[in-house]
Amino acid sequence: MRIGVLVSRIRVEEKLLFKEMERRGLDYELVDDRKLILDFDKKSLTKYDVVVERCINHSRALYALRILRDWGISCVNRYEVADTCGNKLLTTSALVQAGVPHPRVKVAFTPESAVQAMEEMGYPVVLKPGVGSWGRLLSKINDREAAETVLEHKQMLGTYHHSIFYIQEFIAKPKRDIRAFVVGDKTVAAIYRCSEHWITNTARGATAERCEITPDLDEICVRAGKAVGGGVVAIDLLEDPERGLLINEVNYTMEFRNSIAPTGVDIPAHVVDYVIAVGKGEVVQ
Numbered sequence: 001m002r003i004g005v006l007v008s009r010i011r012v013e014e015k016l017l018f019k020e021m022e023r024r025g026l027d028y029e030l031v032d033d034r035k036l037i038l039d040f041d042k043k044s045l046t047k048y049d050v051v052v053e054r055c056i057n058h059s060r061a062l063y064a065l066r067i068l069r070d071w072g073i074s075c076v077n078r079y080e081v082a083d084t085c086g087n088k089l090l091t092t093s094a095l096v097q098a099g100v101p102h103p104r105v106k107v108a109f110t111p112e113s114a115v116q117a118m119e120e121m122g123y124p125v126v127l128k129p130g131v132g133s134w135g136r137l138l139s140k141i142n143d144r145e146a147a148e149t150v151l152e153h154k155q156m157l158g159t160y161h162h163s164i165f166y167i168q169e170f171i172a173k174p175k176r177d178i179r180a181f182v183v184g185d186k187t188v189a190a191i192y193r194c195s196e197h198w199i200t201n202t203a204r205g206a207t208a209e210r211c212e213i214t215p216d217l218d219e220i221c222v223r224a225g226k227a228v229g230g231g232v233v234a235i236d237l238l239e240d241p242e243r244g245l246l247i248n249e250v251n252y253t254m255e256f257r258n259s260i261a262p263t264g265v266d267i268p269a270h271v272v273d274y275v276i277a278v279g280k281g282e283v284v285q
Helices: 012-023 058-070 079-085 088-098 111-121 144-157 215-227 267-279
Strands: 002-007 027-032 050-054 105-108 125-128 139-141 165-169 176-183 186-194 207-210 232-240 244-251
Touching (some): 050 058, 050 267, 058 079, 079 088, 079 244, 088 244, 105 111, 111 165, 176 215, 176 267, 186 215, 215 244
Parallel strands (some): 002 027, 002 050
Antiparallel strands (some): 105 165, 125 139, 176 186, 176 232, 232 244
């Protein structure tokens, strides 16, 4: 089996995956997206049985996966998964269609309708960019005055992504959220991300603690993974005091460096198991 790994730069996660592949004696090669040229009229990368996508840039990942899909090359994750998970609006739509519990969301296209949506939902609310990661550009808006100020700033920024207003209800979580890792049809590990700040990403300084995978947690995570198209995904959940577990976001190029030690789970081994199964055609995507 020949494995291609599409990368932007080598992070801790990629090193861990390479180490696991080398331990198993697998034949893999790095494909640097900074040097990659894809000719629509001349297929390339067809020597690989499976390509593992580990790009940092969402657009590069999305377009490369689409072309590889059209060339009949199996990828982890698939183009459809990247397209859905890379856009919060599409993720929410997929969760709604699958009946997976999630926070209430409203979408508006002008500052005036966004304020109206926030007023209808009730403050505080969370304003998010439709495309983004690592907890960047999130705004917790507590009242109309703050809403009008933030929306004016977004309008002045002038880019396409700032002209779509994704408004999510604020969940009074217990100073933590849950990051769970789904590989195929199983939740293999989960952590609590704990912080005094309302943004609980480890990229923003949250600490990681082991979270027990209960039947309820496994069930909702697997359902969320299937809703976005399956594969290898990291799922962020919020604990609502009344409704229980809610799916917040689903990530298709998951980071797991801070989750191996607290959980004791060899996450790279689970990922490589899945990659091999896809490469052998044992998993129908």
